[in-house]
Amino acid sequence: MAVRADIVIDNATIIDGTGSPGVPGGIAVAGDRISVVGDVSGVEARHRIDAGGHVVAPGFIDCHTHDDRMLLDEPGMTCKVTQGVTTVVAGNCGVSLAPFLPSDDWDMPVPMALLGEKKQYKFPSFRDYAKAFERAPAAINAAMLCGHNTLRAEAMQGDVKRPATEIEIARMQQKVRETMEAGAIGISSGLMYPAGFDAPTSEVAALAEAAGKYGGLYATHLRDEAEKLVQSIEEAAEIGRAGQVAVVLSHHKITGRNNWGGTKLSLERIEQLAEGQTIHFDVYPYVASATALMVERISVAEKVLIVASDKHPRTAGWYLHDIAEEWGMTQAEAAEELIPAQAIYFAMHEDDVRRVLAHPRAMVGSDGIPGTDAPHPRLWGTFPRVLGYYSRQEKLFPLETAVHKMTGHTASVFGFRDRGVLRPGAVADITVFDPETVLDRATFEKPTTPSDGIDHVIVGGEVVFEDGKQTAARPGRLVRRDAA
Numbered sequence: 001m002a003v004r005a006d007i008v009i010d011n012a013t014i015i016d017g018t019g020s021p022g023v024p025g026g027i028a029v030a031g032d033r034i035s036v037v038g039d040v041s042g043v044e045a046r047h048r049i050d051a052g053g054h055v056v057a058p059g060f061i062d063c064h065t066h067d068d069r070m071l072l073d074e075p076g077m078t079c080k081v082t083q084g085v086t087t088v089v090a091g092n093c094g095v096s097l098a099p100f101l102p103s104d105d106w107d108m109p110v111p112m113a114l115l116g117e118k119k120q121y122k123f124p125s126f127r128d129y130a131k132a133f134e135r136a137p138a139a140i141n142a143a144m145l146c147g148h149n150t151l152r153a154e155a156m157q158g159d160v161k162r163p164a165t166e167i168e169i170a171r172m173q174q175k176v177r178e179t180m181e182a183g184a185i186g187i188s189s190g191l192m193y194p195a196g197f198d199a200p201t202s203e204v205a206a207l208a209e210a211a212g213k214y215g216g217l218y219a220t221h222l223r224d225e226a227e228k229l230v231q232s233i234e235e236a237a238e239i240g241r242a243g244q245v246a247v248v249l250s251h252h253k254i255t256g257r258n259n260w261g262g263t264k265l266s267l268e269r270i271e272q273l274a275e276g277q278t279i280h281f282d283v284y285p286y287v288a289s290a291t292a293l294m295v296e297r298i299s300v301a302e303k304v305l306i307v308a309s310d311k312h313p314r315t316a317g318w319y320l321h322d323i324a325e326e327w328g329m330t331q332a333e334a335a336e337e338l339i340p341a342q343a344i345y346f347a348m349h350e351d352d353v354r355r356v357l358a359h360p361r362a363m364v365g366s367d368g369i370p371g372t373d374a375p376h377p378r379l380w381g382t383f384p385r386v387l388g389y390y391s392r393q394e395k396l397f398p399l400e401t402a403v404h405k406m407t408g409h410t411a412s413v414f415g416f417r418d419r420g421v422l423r424p425g426a427v428a429d430i431t432v433f434d435p436e437t438v439l440d441r442a443t444f445e446k447p448t449t450p451s452d453g454i455d456h457v458i459v460g461g462e463v464v465f466e467d468g469k470q471t472a473a474r475p476g477r478l479v480r481r482d483a484a
């Protein structure tokens with residue numbers, strides 16, 4: 001008797017997300033789950049996809065994003081779908097859209113504007129955000145972190161240049177509990193940013209403890225990614241131990257010419273720490289970073305590219321040194337004039353990027369910041385760049401390892417039990433791509449160019465991308481952390 005399914009992908013190379021070598025075969029999908037992995041010749045389906053020998057893999061998990069608002073405002077999530085991404089983790093770097101209501105009495109501290117203007121922060125609780133998402137889901141799934149900077153801005157009424165008081169900490173802990181109960185997967189911090197910098201370690205640890213009681217994890221944009229990188233890792237580990245939570249170091253890197261090569265030491269230290277606690281990191285495959293324009297960050301970079309400036313929109317896509325020259329100012333003076341603004345900082349060395357990316361603990365996360373016309377190309381290119389440039393062209397690691405870093409490994413670190421692997425019973429989040437042509441096309445000059453080589457993307461058993469085109473399906477769900 002014939003086995004029935006909704007979708008069959010046949011004539012493929014199966015790379016299952018565990019890191020195991022690819023094998024020929026196919027997979028079948030019934031409802032929102034994978035029903036068969038391997039021989040699908042006897043399976044009948046209304047929708048048959050001939051993969052033409054291309055790779056079928058679990059849908060990619062972008063574990064470091066700032067997509068909180070875009071998930072609601074641009075639910076097609078084209079910049080992610082076109083890369084084969086089926087799940088994003090949002091609320092990173094201490095900044096989440098919820099829970100937060102702005103006030104007329106004080107300005108939002110940097111870097112909260114990365115997610116939107118005041119009027120776009122409109123969810124007093126994470127439950128409200130979750131409801132909005134579930135009412136009008138995106139094309140892809142989302143898991144959410146609760147941001148320390150966001151919590152602190154509200155609890156401290158914008159007066160963030162000091163440690164929080166006990167009462168303010170209690171208020172933030174209560175918000176963490178409510179957020180975790182409503183389905184968030186943990187907390188994030190951004191201790192390098194003005195909004196979080198004056199928080200002592202103990203303040204963050206108190207929130208980690210609250211999240212830990214619900215099995216949450218702690219993702220952190222470290223206090224320092226330059227001279228004091230290792231010290232900052234120690235702080236993150238201390239917070240992890242205090243809260244008894246797994247730690248994810250965000251966008252692991254070292255910046256500043258004088259510090260290049262320092263990831264040898266940082267990775268060694270992470271390995272030592274990992275013997276006593278759970279600690280991993282994400283990384284994006286570029287030597288330039290991007291965030292709010294901050295005067296104190298300029299000197300660390302080789303050059304600075306302006307992404308957006310409210311006061312001087314025409315400077316988007318210009319280098320700061322060119323703007324400074326035209327205006328007859330120093331770069332610092334020009335930056336003061338441009339702020340509030342976003343910028344790309346060229347401050348890393350390629351060897352450090354490769355060393356971090358190749359490390360077995362590394363997960364791929366784009367750190368893309370949507371919402372501007374000239375974003376860092378990582379927003380559109382991260383995943384195909386790891387597959388096509390770093391794995392196929394540069395041979396930094398085998399394709400199976402590249403896929404593992406964006407699927408099975410990530411799902412296991414984040415506790416997404418039924419995702420990130422191809423096996424019967426797993427959620428049918430699937431990406432089919434051509435291993436010979438997959439490649440990023442987004443560049444610093446043309447940052448919103450879609451990637452090559454992504455054939456099909458399936459989210460929860462529904463096709464969201466097919467033959468180079470996005471479908472109207474919006475099957476995304478909020479993903480919780482299953483494994484505590």
Ligand SMILES: [Zn+2]
Nearest residue numbers: 093221250251
């Ligand atoms: Zn960050």
